[in-house]
Amino acid sequence: MSNKKMITCFVEALGISEEDVVNTLEYNSIPQWDSVAHMQLIAALEEAFDIMLDTDDIIDMSSVAKARQILQKYDIGF
Amino acid sequence: MKSIEDIFQLDSPYLLTKDQKKKMLDPYLHDLDNLHYEKCISYRKIVDAIPGGRNKQSDLYLPVRLFKNFDLRSISSDQILKTLTSSGTTSQQVSKIYIDKITAINQTKALVKIMQHYIGKNRLPMLIIDHPNVIKDRTLFSARGAGIRGLWTFGRNHTYALDNEMNVDDDAIDAFIEKFKHQKSIIFGFTFMIWKYFIQELEKQGRTIDLCNSIVFHSGGWKKLQDDAVDNETFKSKVKQLTEVSHVHNFYGMVEQVGTIYVECEKGYLHAPIFSDVKILDPATMKERPHKQSGVIAVESILPVSYPGHRLLTEDLGTVMGEDDCECGKKGKYFLIHGRLKKAEIRGCSDTYAVE
Ligand SMILES: [Zn+2]
Numbered sequence: 001m002s003n004k005k006m007i008t009c010f011v012e013a014l015g016i017s018e019e020d021v022v023n024t025l026e027y028n029s030i031p032q033w034d035s036v037a038h039m040q041l042i043a044a045l046e047e048a049f050d051i052m053l054d055t056d057d058i059i060d061m062s063s064v065a066k067a068r069q070i071l072q073k074y075d076i077g078f
Numbered sequence: 079m080k081s082i083e084d085i086f087q088l089d090s091p092y093l094l095t096k097d098q099k100k101k102m103l104d105p106y107l108h109d110l111d112n113l114h115y116e117k118c119i120s121y122r123k124i125v126d127a128i129p130g131g132r133n134k135q136s137d138l139y140l141p142v143r144l145f146k147n148f149d150l151r152s153i154s155s156d157q158i159l160k161t162l163t164s165s166g167t168t169s170q171q172v173s174k175i176y177i178d179k180i181t182a183i184n185q186t187k188a189l190v191k192i193m194q195h196y197i198g199k200n201r202l203p204m205l206i207i208d209h210p211n212v213i214k215d216r217t218l219f220s221a222r223g224a225g226i227r228g229l230w231t232f233g234r235n236h237t238y239a240l241d242n243e244m245n246v247d248d249d250a251i252d253a254f255i256e257k258f259k260h261q262k263s264i265i266f267g268f269t270f271m272i273w274k275y276f277i278q279e280l281e282k283q284g285r286t287i288d289l290c291n292s293i294v295f296h297s298g299g300w301k302k303l304q305d306d307a308v309d310n311e312t313f314k315s316k317v318k319q320l321t322e323v324s325h326v327h328n329f330y331g332m333v334e335q336v337g338t339i340y341v342e343c344e345k346g347y348l349h350a351p352i353f354s355d356v357k358i359l360d361p362a363t364m365k366e367r368p369h370k371q372s373g374v375i376a377v378e379s380i381l382p383v384s385y386p387g388h389r390l391l392t393e394d395l396g397t398v399m400g401e402d403d404c405e406c407g408k409k410g411k412y413f414l415i416h417g418r419l420k421k422a423e424i425r426g427c428s429d430t431y432a433v434e
Contacts, residue, residue, distance in 0.1 A: 028159055028160075028179070028182070034160075035227050036213060036227065039213075039227065039230050039231075046234075052201065052234060053201075054199060054200060054201060055190055055193075055194070055199065055200075055201055055231055055232060056190070056199070058231050059186055059187070059190060059231070
């Protein structure tokens with residue numbers, strides 16, 4: 001459930017397809033995940049999970065795997 | 079090249095005094111001298127061309143305009159993460175600053191340390207004095223868009239104070255004030271935008287708003303405001319009068335040195351953070367001037383590993399007012415900016431290092 005929600009956030013914010021949202025996908029490794037898209041991704045995750053990430057989380061969110069790890073910190077189960 | 083991680087672990091970027099700071103920065107700057115000499119051919123040619131050559135490398139401040147004329151990078155093309163550009167004011171040619179992954183991380187971490195000093199660790203509601211399209215349009219990689227993207231991370235509930243026609247968006251502002259009434263918030267914009275499209279508009283409408291407890295951060299220079307004879311004092315007092323905000327911080331930064339910003343303290347001085355030092359040079363001789371004498375601003379930075387931007391000569395005039403003893407309590411140098419050098423002076427500075 002949470003995983004699907006997270007993937008939807010990536011798909012919508014980055015404009016990529018579901019299959020592309022894999023653990024190893026990294027920030028700045030594809031043109032679609034640039035700093036502008038990153039802002040949209042953060043906003044999407046915050047809205048979808050009703051959380052507020054802190055500055056360090058936003059900066060640490062450097063891959064899909066890392067995103068899941070950070071969300072778990074906010075008691076979101078995967 | 080050692081990692082600069084230990085510097086990011088310091089509690090505040092304004093803790094070290096003159097000698098401590100020098101001891102901490104010098105080895106990194108020395109490493110960067112070697113790294114860029116080795117990796118960047120254009121930079122190496124410049125170093126070899128100056129009198130004294132490599133022995134005088136640490137006295138070489140690379141004029142920022144050279145980033146327009148040369149491809150100054152110390153990484154291979156496949157290591158380029160992004161290229162920052164600026165058109166500058168005097169020439170059509172754009173500067174190109176090449177950023178790799180490590181430099182990007184350094185820049186982000188430095189900016190976080192600096193901003194957290196002023197706003198704390200939590201993200202604050204953010205009112206952006208600009209229109210929403212300024213960041214949405216990716217092709218519009220304007221200085222304004224880049225600045226907003228840089229500070230965006232420190233905000234939440236981002237609200238744009240202007241509509242796409244650059245009119246004050248009363249509904250957006252009213253909703254923001256209603257929602258975050260008297261909470262600590264960030265108001266961010268370019269100096270000129272805040273003055274012309276926000277403060278002057280409020281004044282024209284005879285309207286005041288209550289954003290007390292907010293902190294204004296603004297940058298972009300005073301040049302466009304000089305016609306209205308608006309200086310920092312006028313700016314601050316008008317902001318206070320119309321919005322109730324008494325914490326107003328101007329900051330100075332440049333595309334050649336992203337990550338390092340020099341933020342104005344409550345005493346009105348810009349402060350050099352630990353990642354950077356500031357020197358004032360005589361534009362004719364390139365010799366360092368004593369404190370309280372104006373000259374051209376040179377900056378040192380330990381952040382750039384992908385381009386030789388660790389010792390730069392800016393095109394701005396300024397005065398270092400002192401070191402370690404600002405009344406605000408921050409250590410390090412504090413300084414003022416007086417505007418841009420004249421064109422001829424800029425050329426003079428660059429000719430000092432003219433190379434083929
Ligand atoms: Zn101060």
